[in-house]
Amino acid sequence: FSLRSMRLSPDAVMLISYPGELFMRLLKLLILPLIIASLIAGSARLNASMNGRIAVRTLVYFVLTSLCNAILGTILVLLIHPGDPNTKGIIKETSVDREVHILDGILDLGENIFPDNLFQAAFQQAHTVYVPKTVTVQNSTGNESFIGDTIEAVVTTTEVELVRSIQYRSGTNTLGIIFFCLIFGTVLGSMGARAYVVIEFFTTIDEVVMRMVSGVMWLTPIGISSVICGKILSVEDLTLVVQQLGWFIATVALGVFFYQLVIMQLIYFIIVKKNPYKFYWGLIQATLTAFATASTAAALPITFRCMDEKVHIDPRISRFILPIGCSINMDGTALFVAVASFFIAQMSDLHLSLGEIITVCLASTAASFSSASVPSAALVLIFMVLSTIDAPVQDVSFCGVNWIIDRIRTTNNMLGDCYAAAVVEHLSKQQLLSADSEFYQEDHVETSKASYLPTQYNGSTESSAPQSVVVDLQTSVITNAA
DSSP: OGGGGGOOOHHHHHHHHHHHHHHHHHHHHHHHHHHHHHHHHHHHTSOHHHHHHHHHHHHHHHHHHHHHHHHHHHHHHHHHOOOOGGGTTTSOOOOOSSOOOHHHHHHHHHHHHSOSOHHHHTTEEEEEEEEEEEEEEEEEEEEEEETTEEEEEEEEEEEEEEEEEEEEEESOOHHHHHHHHHHHHHHHHTTGGGGHHHHHHHHHHHHHHHHHHHHHHTTHHHHHHHHHHHHHHHOSOHHHHHHHHHHHHHHHHHHHHHIIIIIHHHHHHHHHOSOHHHHHHHTHHHHHHHHHHTOTTTTHHHHHHHHHHTSOOOHHHHHHHHHHHHHHOOHHHHHHHHHHHHHHHHHTTOOOOHHHHHHHHHHHHHHHHTGGGOTTHHHHHHHHHHHTTTOOOTTOOOTTTHHHHHHHHHHHHHHHHHHHHHHHHHHTHHHHHHHHHHHHHHHHHHHHHHHHHHHHHHOOSTTHHHHHHHHHHHHHHHHHHO
């Protein structure tokens, strides 16, 4: 903030934010190999039934917590009432360059989960656009008489209508890659000892990437400071923005921190029955990284490390839940969209019925799950929700404060994933122990078969020495994989 008084040039601001940009690029570089290796290695060590149970528990937790955030945001915005019709004239209007519907977001979610090209999914996402198309329309104007004959008069006009189309935009299709890796890992785990070498391969890749993350973490203080300073300096008139939208920012921040410090801790304490604030403090570095980068995915490498070394969550659970959560679990987004929708309605002096209030809560929850497939999600999701209650959308403008609101709600998204992993691990403790025992029993059986069959089949003492070497290698690989 002290640098703002120096009125630095755009080049100076760019140089200040440049180390932070490099830091974010390093984190994003590690996301794809980390997701692929961790998901395949983690899901391969669990049987198909176990993967299904974890997935169901995770999705139920995500839906309930997102709905809880939407309800919390609704209660706060109705109590505080940050929307003032007098500010309507001074806030800059914003428009969206395409027609949007909440159904499009849900359909885009499914299209990205099931990509038709895995390599394309590494660098492109599918999304819905509405393309203008000229249509010729013939309208009848009635019958006319001409030299004793009756002729129907037809007027041909051209109209422009929007046609729904699926196009691709730049960006990793994380959902599609996650789906493929989960299926690949589950099938790999069902193949027994034949797949141990492949499992060990992906486990080693996971360890290599995590060691690279350890090196990047040394740059965290410089990177985070650079990113935050650059964003603060890039806002032209921060005081005016706070004066105009201060109550809106305060409502979102209050909801996020109340959920983080009270509701989230109660959920952890009631289910896990441990000190929740110790768990919360163990994730502080990942929280700061999520705040600085405004991206749950960019903070994923740091989050993995904190989950492994600070709070000691089973890697099979954290590797399974965190990549999925960073794509579909947007607790903070559900709260933000609910608050923003009511804020706009209040600025327009609209009085919503109980049914419309419930509709906004449910629509905000659904929209938060589709945010991964929506470009410029902050604005577009608000338009989606407002369209469900036919509220005016021409007064939407959060560009001035979007940088800080994004960071506040991203911390909620990231912590929601981590607490989901802790809760699911506790609920799945017996199944995890059973999976461990099955894995070691299968390990012992396959090792016994490998040591017995060659000698029995060959009946030769000359081949026993080299076969024993092979058996030792197999046993070593199996032991390491376990």
